[in-house]
Amino acid sequence: MIEGTAYAFFDIDDRIPGGVVGVEELPEISGPVGPEGHYAIQVPDNASVTPYIETPAGYRDIYLQTFYTSGEDLQHVNFQVVPDIYYVGFAALLGIPLDENQVLE
Numbered sequence: 001m002i003e004g005t006a007y008a009f010f011d012i013d014d015r016i017p018g019g020v021v022g023v024e025e026l027p028e029i030s031g032p033v034g035p036e037g038h039y040a041i042q043v044p045d046n047a048s049v050t051p052y053i054e055t056p057a058g059y060r061d062i063y064l065q066t067f068y069t070s071g072e073d074l075q076h077v078n079f080q081v082v083p084d085i086y087y088v089g090f091a092a093l094l095g096i097p098l099d100e101n102q103v104l105e
Contacts, residue, residue, distance in 0.1 A: 002067070003040035004077035006033050006053055009086060016081050018056040023049045024063065045069050053079045060087050 006021075008014035015037025022030035023041070025048060031041040033053070043049050052063040059081045067074055084102070091098055097105045 001040055001042050001073040002049065002051055002077050003038070003073065003075055004079065006037045006039065006055075006079040006081055008059075009080045009082045016055065016059060016079075019059075019081075020054045021079075022052055022054065024052055025049060043069055045071060051077060051079075053081060055081050058084055060084060 002021075002023075006016040006019055008016055017033055017035045017037050019033040019039075020030050021033060021039045021041055023043060026043065029041055029043060031039055033039045041051075047069050048066050049069060050063060050066040053061060055061050060083075062079055062081055064077065064079065067077070088098065088102060090096075091104060099105050
């Protein structure tokens, strides 16, 4: 099992409910982020898993590092998601172009 919390990027007390956490290597595995920002999904043992979060409107989806499961649950696999306003603002501040979908080029 992988479990953790989705936090807003600039405020650790601000949790982000309403998203869905999935695993890149196993598209059939996903689970909801609950009202307190917590999620838990079952993953196979002895497997490489790269968790990602599909965020609610107003935030950016993000991928975490790849983990290798080896007999124990992975706890505190947390996300810090960036609000759109900061994402676009940082891109402008740093002079990084965005494509037509407002994604970094």
